[in-house]
Amino acid sequence: MNQLKTGTLYIVPTPIGNLSDITNRALKILKDVDLIAAENIRHTNILLQNFNIKNQLILMNKDNEKTQSDNLINKLKQGNKIALVSNAGTPIINDPGSILIAKCYFFHIKIIPLPGPCAAITALSASGIKNNRFCYEGFLPSKKKTRCDLLFSLKEETRTIIFYESKYRILQSIRDIIEQIDKNRHIVIAREITKKWESIYGAKAHLMLKWLQEDKNRYRGELIIIIDGFKKPQKNNLSKKVFDTFLKVKNFLSLKQSVLLTSQIHKISKNILYQQVIKNKDDKII
Template sequence: MPSSERTPVSPGGQLYVVATPIGNLDDLTERARQVLAKADLVAAEDTRHSGRLLNHLGLNKQMLALHDHNERARVSQILDALSQGQSVALVSDAGTPLISDPGYILVREARAAGYPVSPIPGACALVAALSAAGLPTDQFLFAGFLPAKRVGRKTALESFKHQPATLVFYESPHRIADFMEDLIDVLGADRECVLGRELTKAFETFYAGPAGELLSELKADPHGSKGEFVVMIRGWEGEQGAEASVDADKLLAMLVKELPVKKAARIVADVCGLGKNELYQRALEMKEG
């Protein structure tokens, strides 16, 4: 039975996925305050960090640590709380849980068990950064943190090289310079980028321009290696998929009227980056047609 058709095991048990501020505490929504105030249990990525937020709100709550290393072990404990009719609030250190933060396993298991899961929307670093970046947002691809080691990071960037959507990544301050160097090696120094640093905090900064210039700007800025980063990269603007195929057909149709099939196929393959054998067969069909 689809999860949307299941009856909750206990009518009172509910899991709330609560977005918390990414810097400025005033960004916590009133609804999030109310949910945290009523929650029987708060599952937090770091109980010390989230404890400070609860103290700021004047709340004294039962807390449970739920992070990348213990999430599977904690799920049964939280499901037990839900089975007793308790409300559980899931929070991460900052922003919206599950967005490059723990919680996926818990949410999936809670839904599979028939408990309602309600999102309490609020701050999210990637959305905040995109809204102020001035890059296309009709399509974007969020990939979170790339591998920490250079080989893995370059391999990942290579896979996004011809992605037309705006690319969005998170990066830590001590790796941002290495990230930009790899970005330049793989995507080129001229690829337009926007970096958002310390979003919503006192030293919020946006760097915008070609990747090569941004790397120099970061190195010249004494604060350039401080604070968490959102890295946004303009997507590839070359021909893609079906459009390239249509253009190839048009060009091929023109050339086979004037040139030998093999030569026409080779020229189109070079121009459009397509396979010569496939183009040769298509050219033969055009010639015969």
């Protein structure tokens, strides 16, 4: 009850393209709160008008976030219920609001986050790339050196990597991925997720660049880059136990038969075993 008296801040995700993706719960909160803190009032008004919602809007963007957060905290202290929304998707992720959230915790003001749309997660789910471990890096830096330094630092990142990128820099960013990471690294470009011109396409980095260059329509709109994680080279060195078995069998069978039987006993690739046998034979190890 004490938390309710001090007001509540709701973090309300909004559609990233298709307005039908908004939840009933989100609509109810946008209707019932005392005011809505919006990153862009005009943009949010379009959403509210579509669902016949009338409510007070207050602007909170990256330019006025510090001062506006203090203003909103005062309203929350007075018992107001406030909804925080961004232009699209889940607030705070690359959008204003982190200062307000921190102040809410400081003043023990209740925060209620709603689940909802997120372009990065939506794209990842359809990418076909391993998604149980991933890192989200936000927008790629606009300056080439900073961008290249970041990409190089992620060259051996084993988790799937997610970036946002602008249509104005996408071609150069793909070139930088080729140069700093690997021309053969598999990447996916997701464009205009949930919108009319949505597309998702995957290819090796150098082939992706060629595909994009063939048609500028392929990189119009909002873009997400998903990069497959670094795969550590598999070692072909086999254990001493495998070679001991091979040597014992070799006393009775031909090289080919010994390799086949040893591979079956230890459940390993006969080709890898054969290559190692030949290599060790050349090196006079066996």
